[in-house]
Amino acid sequence: MSLDIGVWIGALLTLGIFSFLYRDNPFYKLCESIFVGVSAGYWFCVFFFDNMVRKFYFGVFPSEAGIEPKYFLIVGAVLGALMLTRLIPSIGWISRWPLSFIVGATAGLYMMLFFVSNGLNQVADTMLPLYRETAGGDFDPAETLGTILVFIGTFTGLIYFFFSKEHKGLFGGAARVGIFFLMVTFGAAFGYTVMSRMSLLIGRMDFLFRDWLGLLG
Amino acid sequence: MNRTLPFLLTFIVGFTIVIATFSPPLDRLAVDTAVFFSIIAVFAMILGGGNLVKINLVKITRRQRDWQFAIVTLVGFFFVLIIGLFKVGNPGGVTGQVDAPGTPFFDVYTYVFVPVGATMYSLLAFFIASASYRAFRAKNREATILLIAASIIMLGATPFGTMLTAWIPDSLDIFEVPNLHFFLMSSPNLAGQRAIMIGIALGVISYSLRVLLGVERSHIGKDGG
Secondary structure, eight states: OOOOHHHHHHHHHHHHHHGGGTOOOHHHHHHHHHHHHHHHHHHHHHHIIIIIIIIIIHHHSOSSTTOOOOTTHHHHHHHHHHHGGGGSGGGGGGGHHHHHHHHHHHHHHHHHHHIIIIIIHHHHHHSOOSSOBOTTSSBOHHHHHHHHHHHHHHHHHHHHTOOSSOOOHHHHHHHHHHHHHHHHHHHHHHHHHHHHHHHHHHHHHHIIIIIISOOOO | OTTHHHHHHHHHHHHHHHHHHHOGGGTHHHHHHHHHHHHHHHHHHHHHHHHHHHHHHHHHHTTOTTHHHHHHHHHHHHHHHHHHHTTTTOTTGGGSOTTOTTSHHHHHIIIIIHHHHHHHHHHHHHHHHHHHHHHTSOOSHHHHHHHHHHHHHHHHTSHHHHHHTTTSOGGGGGGSHHHHHHHHHHTHHHHHHHHHHHHHHHHHHHHHHHHHTTSOOGGGOSSOO
């Protein structure tokens, strides 16, 4: 059994969270409350030093000679400070300015990002020649089948997501084919989620039985 | 004025970034905007932290249900905040890295944050078992496809899956679980993923345009005051 107090704390907290499997209880609530407080404090500190100190402070006042100070970052800090006006109801409306900046910038950035990465790139990777050849120039049946399936699956999947036209007749049939492809995707996602949760559970059991109790070699 | 100025700000900032994408000299703008985000996010964190303190203090002072746990939350929050912001026990002093190994802040991360976070997620392994039962009941064709795909994906990623179909002759090796796993991932799954991704892209683009053109103004608020 471990003599490390940190391992003991970790083990007791782990058992506390697992106690929820029996039912909601004070031990679980205690561990949950600790987690909420600690994680809020942890992320606050990490955010503060990473962004306010490293990016802002050392951006405006570079620690090394020869680096240009980025004075424009002060605008970001002022916008951020304006966000705190929300705490004063009489001038709380000013906090809409930084919020508008964030919303506008996010909309602009994401619009272009998704247009390129999720839109153009995916379409380009789907619109490939359906007849595929090996490196030697021979017909490649496996690659050809894969390309055809990807093309049909993507096209029919998109048809399924098109709700401006009723899913009837040929259009409805294509949408049904799209559902089958989407179901495989959801099945794969579900399978991987189960696997990842199981992996975490195995990790916690390993911690309890190996690191804490020392029962595993 | 209270609504027009925020709308104009949204419009100008958003379209400046869109234009910057097509103008290489302005490329830097997108990177700098990301830094702006990070700085503003710190102030948003201050608001969030303040809200956490306020909610828990109200709970304690009004002796609401489970108020004792609100004390634990606040103690945890301020404890980590103090050891983190003041770098208590940090061998590098105030200039040292906040999460340097050997510091109390690092210990809190290792022995509290990581175990509880991982256990919280691993709890889902138990609940997902009952969810699996509901999802995997082959009630119709769609559910059957989901069941088969998920089973092959799970089996294909384990040595048991390989062992299960190791007897299949080489001429039919496409039916071995690891190969089926690979086929599912690289063809039907990829197709479904692409359809979803393109759909998301269209949604994001249309919603972003609604925001930038002022059709969607929920972030500005209703009252205009």
